[in-house]
Amino acid sequence: MSAEELKDLVKGFERVEKVIELVPLLKRMPVVEVAEILSDIDENYLLSVLDYFSPSQQGLIVAEFHITKQLEIFKNTSRKRFSLIFEHMPSEARADLFQHLTQQEQAELLPYLRKKTREDVIHLSAYPPETAGGIMSTDFATVRIDMTCAEAIESVRQDAPSKKTIYYSYVVDKEMKLLGFITLKDLILAAPDTLVRDAMHTEFVYVRVTDDREDVAGKIEKYDLVAIPVINHIGQIVGIVTHEEAIDVIRAEHTEDMQKFMGIIEANKDFDYLGTSSLEHFKRRAVWVISLAALGIVSGMIIHRYESAIEKLLILALYMPMVADTGGNAGSQAATVVVRALALGQLSFKNWLQVIWKETKISSLLAICLGLLAFGKVMFLSWETDIPTKFSLSVVASVIALALSLQVISSTVIGALLPLIVKRFGGDPAVAASPAITTVVDITGLLIYFGVATTFFNL
Known part of the structure; x- marks a missing residue:
């Protein structure tokens, strides 16, 4: 039986005795799988199950739980009982958990620890979690x-x-x-x-x-x-x-970068999706979304400025979303590539001219493909659309395709440059978030779109 099947089976048990019956089987499994199976058990029942494991096994199992689960166990256990588990956790896991306790909770736990463990956890906990000292182990x-x-x-x-x-x-x-x-x-x-x-x-x-x-x-x-x-x-x-700790760090940093890139502000590095309230989710997401929605007023002002052009040539309004979406996709894609290159140490701000040149070449090729596709799309979808007699559908399609092509090039360059600029001023390049890039290229896209249309059609 797989770990996932056992986890589902344990979830369905209403009595802890049923879980205890599985202990001989669990003892033969890797610790990480045992922790996964037991992770959803209520903390009070979990302690009863853990009693059937040796102290060293208990420490290793609890160390594999998410930090929120570890804190729940701590709060629902006597300090003396928990100290036995804590003593047998790996040193880096002990330090991480200790740093998440309040000063009062730390003071309550320390008297029950052996002198060596007490000195070790205080020593490791003195280092900031973002440093080598904060993730190192004394097991050497x-x-x-x-x-x-x-x-x-x-x-x-x-x-x-x-x-x-x-x-x-x-x-x-x-x-x-x-x-x-x-x-x-x-x-x-x-x-x-x-x-x-x-x-x-x-x-x-x-x-x-x-x-x-x-x-x-x-x-x-x-x-x-x-x-x-x-x-x-x-x-x-x-x-x-x-x-192993390095893998955890890389995974955590990648998650952090993706959260920043998508405009989800970091409120808690040990973020647990299901264990976090809806209000907390709202707080994490609201800043960027509301700010950029307010910035979207600029887009409305641009559309209002060209309202007469839209009235004269209504077909322009039909393809505004296509131009905006394509520009947003191109900009976000370029930003993702550059952010990753910065994270791997392949780029720095001094390479900005090379980045612009490379992205201009790439975006030009993309612009040709997408421009031809846009031309065909307009010709296919709008062949029955009413167009003023002084314009032909093929000319309108060509202008829309040209505007979209220019938008792809500008959006790609903007998406590539924003992370570099943020990095240059000492910030995190991941904060050049996807929502921010989308909003910026929406504004530039509308300017390009209506600028090209009014130039060619004298609207």
């Missing part, structure tokens, strides 16, 4: 540079890092300054009396505790690392960031 092994390989193996055994991080051991001096690393394979294959200094790797990649978490994830991806060491201002190793 170190060996001294003056040890033999046999001594190093014994040291690693005593450190007992998890199976996820045991492959690398970091070589340090007496002051814990990072000097290099040595792999488990190196230690096993070396002669027992070989010194670590003679077997270690001195060329390595590292990050500082204050580095942005997105840059950290980028380094892990670039160098294809299992984990990357984190050092403080004097070169001491204080933690590591694993590739």
Whole structure:
């Protein structure tokens, strides 16, 4: 039975005893799947089910829950009971949860924690969540540079890092300054009396505790690392960031960029769609939508300005939506490509001339295709439309096609430039949001559309 089928089955249980009957099966499944199956169970019942797992399993399961679920468990559990779960959560998950607690809740939990755990969580929680220090783990092994390989193996055994991080051991001096690393394979294959200094790797990649978490994830991806060491201002190793954490960061940053790009203002980084009230959804979306709706008055003013032209040639009104929609699509597409290139470090503001030139070439090819399509569309749909005798349908179709082509080119260039301009002034390029681009190109599109029409038809 798949995890999804088990999840649906558990949802249908009205008594916790039925879920408990499945515990032997759940214990044989990966922790992430167990967490997925148990995620919808009421917190009071969930604790009864978790009691059938070992403390270490409980910590790993709860660590896989969404932060809102973890907070609900915390609030519905005695501090002493929760401390047993908290103790066995991975260090980075503990720190993340601890930062989401109020100061009073933190003070209530700390007395029940062991000294080592208490010091660890306070240490990790001191770093901002957007930095390497905020996402690092203290689950790593170190060996001294003056040890033999046999001594190093014994040291690693005593450190007992998890199976996820045991492959690398970091070589340090007496002051814990990072000097290099040595792999488990190196230690096993070396002669027992070989010194670590003679077997270690001195060329390595590292990050500082204050580095942005997105840059950290980028380094892990670039160098294809299992984990990357984190050092403080004097070169001491204080933690590591694993590739799993890097994947979570990349996913979170991508979600954040998409929310900004679509004009959904960030109110809470741990946003849970179903767990967030409708009012909160409204607050997140209203700013951009209402602001841009107000800006849409400009579009109304332009249409009002050319009202006489529309009265003389009514067919122009029929194809205004086509021109506006095409321009919006072209602008949003260009902005998406540029925002992604900026995020990957492929572009900067100094490349703006190259971007304009490249997007002009691309948009010109698009304009030819879309212009021909628009011409054919007008000829096909409007062959029975009443047109003043001094104009022919083919001429009207040609003018509309020309206006649409110019709109595609201008919209593409605007969509590509807006993120670069925002980046130049130190902002987040993702805030050049799709709704904003659509509104801007709507205004420029109407100006181009009626400007071309009045020029050719002397309206």
